Amino acid sequence: MEPMNWGILGAANFAAEHMGPAIHAAKGARLAALATSSPEKAARFEAFAPGLAVHSNYDALLADPSIEAVYIPLPNTLHIEWGLKALAAGKHVLIEKPLAMTAAEIDRLIAARDASGKFATEAYMIVHHPQWQLVRRWLDEGRIGQLRHADVAFTYDNPDPNNIRNRADVGGGSIPDIGVYAYSSVRFAARAEPVEMSALIKRENGVDTFTQVRGEMAGPGGQFSYAALTATRLFARQEVTFQGESGRITLTAPFNANVFGEAQVHLHTKTTTETHRFPGVNQYVLQVEAFVAHIRDGAPYPWMLEDAQKGQAMIDMVRAGEV
Structure with a gap:
């Protein structure tokens, strides 16, 4: 079976140092595309993923028919917006934590996941x-x-x-x-x-x-x-x-x-x-492999959007409990 082609929205340092290499090293996965307008930032990814397709903007990557899954390490306030866009583009999506700023925001992502038939979850690697x-x-x-x-x-x-x-x-x-x-x-x-x-x-x-x-x-x-x-x-x-x-x-x-x-x-x-x-x-590699196995083989996945939403609800509770 061909490896799952992944794309990354943005050239965040964390993606360059950890998740990008993990995606490319994981069994059944290949880092195939990156969205960034910076050649210098793209070069960091091309060093471990030769032949990487570099798109100048996020929408162009989402329109790439060769990309099956997208990793989103954008600023926290953009996670839901681009997660919804990735699902609408027919991609599976792994979104960096925190998934959202409030638990209520995640309702839209759950609904979009269910409507699209694609897999979406938070990148909570420790599980x-x-x-x-x-x-x-x-x-x-x-x-x-x-x-x-x-x-x-x-x-x-x-x-x-x-x-x-x-x-x-x-x-x-x-x-x-x-x-x-x-x-x-x-x-x-x-x-x-x-x-x-x-x-x-x-x-x-x-x-x-x-x-x-x-x-x-x-x-x-x-x-x-x-x-x-x-x-x-x-x-x-x-x-x-x-x-x-x-x-x-x-x-x-x-x-x-x-x-x-x-x-x-x-x-x-x-x-x-x-x-x-x-x-x-390497828990990042294990995370990607579990993501691929869930999609390809229906293997159990330990951290669903519903788990992330309950985690965000606890964050909301902590903030509401400020003394």
């Missing part, structure tokens, strides 16, 4: 990493007893006022950039949803740079307390801990595995300590 699948299985199996508490920290320092993540007009801030990981990682692993949330939020120029969340979540095993810290003005930190009545699970590179550090999961109980390491696993 494809075996470390998160392992943690989910451990929690399902009750390896730490009943879950009582989960806490997350995801921080980095980005003071550049011109960086897109520090611009309110395009949906910048720590909550949309990394809150989607801090919140929905626990939702995914514990099969839980928020019950109530309160948040201390600090801003600079209309963009949240520090958000501390406390609340309660509920899953199959009952209700548990939850705490999360996201910040874009602190030294880099990534850590997730699930504490139960009889054990604890800790992830030391939960989100940027093999970039922040080696992915490791530690299980501590009263009598044992168990550690699993995942060197060299």
Whole structure:
């Protein structure tokens, strides 16, 4: 079977450094087109994808009949607009997180997906990493007893006022950039949803740079307390801990595995300590391969638009709970 031809809307740094190479390296996929008006930016993609077709604008790429799937790493406020256009053009679409600015916006994308018969979802890559699948299985199996508490920290320092993540007009801030990981990682692993949330939020120029969340979540095993810290003005930190009545699970590179550090999961109980390491696993490649397998073979996909919408609903709840 011929590989699935992919196109990328825009030459974002993240696409050049991570998702573009992942698409081209994934089994059953090929990066075949890019939309950018900059020859210099296109050259970064052509270096790992020789023969890449470069379109001068997004509409031209969507009109390319050879492209079957589109990846959208545009500014946050443009995700829904171009996701709808890609579906209307008959493309499958993988949209960078956060999918939208509010949960209600995603209704239009779900309706367009259903009407088009094409696949569309959020690029929430961590659910494809075996470390998160392992943690989910451990929690399902009750390896730490009943879950009582989960806490997350995801921080980095980005003071550049011109960086897109520090611009309110395009949906910048720590909550949309990394809150989607801090919140929905626990939702995914514990099969839980928020019950109530309160948040201390600090801003600079209309963009949240520090958000501390406390609340309660509920899953199959009952209700548990939850705490999360996201910040874009602190030294880099990534850590997730699930504490139960009889054990604890800790992830030391939960989100940027093999970039922040080696992915490791530690299980501590009263009598044992168990550690699993995942060197060299590329969660972006796994994400693309799962996307292709879902379309080609009907394989299960762990993160649908409905999952992303519930994650955005939690973000909305955090913002509404500001104190």
